[in-house]
Amino acid sequence: MVKLSDLKAGENGRVLSVGGEADFQRRVTAVGVTPGGRLTVIQNEKKYPLLINIRNTALAINRRDCENIMVEVSTNE
Incomplete structure (x- = not known):
């Protein structure tokens, strides 16, 4: 489990x-960043x-806010 801000460009994860x-x-959550969402x-x-790209939507998220989103890094997708 890592913060969203720790992922590098091209990496995949699950919220x-x-x-x-x-x-x-x-x-x-209103724009689709919910637990279980693949990004x-x-x-x-x-x-x-x-x-990020999540649920077929490109989103820009403030770097500081990314510290509050925990993700699991995916090795495949």
Whole structure:
């Protein structure tokens, strides 16, 4: 289990939990970032938001908010 912000571009994972404040949890779950969701990191550069693809949707998530999303790294997908 790692933080979403620890994944590198091209890596796949599965969302295990979404933490943080209630407003943040509502926002990200409304756009499909929910436990069990499979994702691919498109871009993870230090100065920019993380870009992910989850449920056929590309999302940009603030780097600090990514610290609240725990994922399991997938070796295949």
